[in-house]
Amino acid sequence: MNRFRRTSTSVAAVATAAALAVALAAPPAGARTDDLAGLWLLNEGSGQVANDLSFSGNRGQLGSTSSADAHDPEWISLPRLLFLKRAALRFSGSQSVRMPDAPSLEPDGVTVLARVRSTGPGAFRYVMSKGAFQCENASYGLYTGGDGGLRFYVSDGTQVHLSADAGTGLWDGAWHTVRGAFDGQQLRLYVDGAQVGEPAPAAVDVYYGMPTGDDFYLGDYAGPCATPLGFVGDIDAAAVIGHYDSDAGLAQ
Numbered sequence: 001m002n003r004f005r006r007t008s009t010s011v012a013a014v015a016t017a018a019a020l021a022v023a024l025a026a027p028p029a030g031a032r033t034d035d036l037a038g039l040w041l042l043n044e045g046s047g048q049v050a051n052d053l054s055f056s057g058n059r060g061q062l063g064s065t066s067s068a069d070a071h072d073p074e075w076i077s078l079p080r081l082l083f084l085k086r087a088a089l090r091f092s093g094s095q096s097v098r099m100p101d102a103p104s105l106e107p108d109g110v111t112v113l114a115r116v117r118s119t120g121p122g123a124f125r126y127v128m129s130k131g132a133f134q135c136e137n138a139s140y141g142l143y144t145g146g147d148g149g150l151r152f153y154v155s156d157g158t159q160v161h162l163s164a165d166a167g168t169g170l171w172d173g174a175w176h177t178v179r180g181a182f183d184g185q186q187l188r189l190y191v192d193g194a195q196v197g198e199p200a201p202a203a204v205d206v207y208y209g210m211p212t213g214d215d216f217y218l219g220d221y222a223g224p225c226a227t228p229l230g231f232v233g234d235i236d237a238a239a240v241i242g243h244y245d246s247d248a249g250l251a252q
């Protein structure tokens with residue numbers, strides 16, 4: 001391996017880690033506090049568990065059982081970062097990692113982050129979802145939407161509020177860091193640190209306690225549904241950050 005290639009690979013890997021770190025370290029606004037509700041670097045490389053590196057204990061299980069099954073995403077290797085062995089998970093439309101329902105995954109305001117790579121997942125495919133109302137919508141979700149791009153949304157129990165759409169150009173086969181943020185007033189979407197479009201107004205409360213299911217999924221939506229809602233592509237890392245306001249609500 002030549003020196004340049006090795007260096008550039010390491011730089012890319014450091015940039016990846018730095019992008020997540022910067023996003024995670026964004027200062028809280030006003031009287032809010034931010035808690036890391038889940039951080040899954042997905043570097044295990046084998047087995048049935050995705051460990052949560054936050055202190056929230058939201059460990060995930062691959063597929064629908066603790067044994068190998070058809071809903072397990074596939075571990076793939078990524079270039080090493082110095083001596084750190086790195087991996088990611090490959091999803092092909094009906095695979096998932098499931099984290100059981102937990103209060104830490106149900107904050108007033110929520111930010112989701114992921115490193116994703118795909119050449120075209122299709123429409124209504126989920127990178128993440130929390131809870132499920134039939135096959136309609138989650139409490140919050142990061143998905144490709146009707147146009148096959150990428151959107152973040154929250155549900156208030158009556159209506160779904162969507163962020164701007166990143167568009168299908170995101171799915172160019174390269175890794176991208178995506179972030180969806182809801183602060184109680186607006187929904188924002190970022191790709192590789194740049195905000196997509198305008199913030200979408202949504203002065204609502206996220207509705208939790210969905211009747212169909214309340215677990216959190218990486219790579220899919222709690223189904224089964226008539227049409228597949230699972231992501232088609234790779235997820236390198238993911239995180240959920242909860243924003244908790246010490247006052248009555250976030251809508252101040």
Ligand SMILES: [Ca+2]
Pocket residue numbers: 048061062063064065066067068069071072
């Ligand atoms: Ca399994």
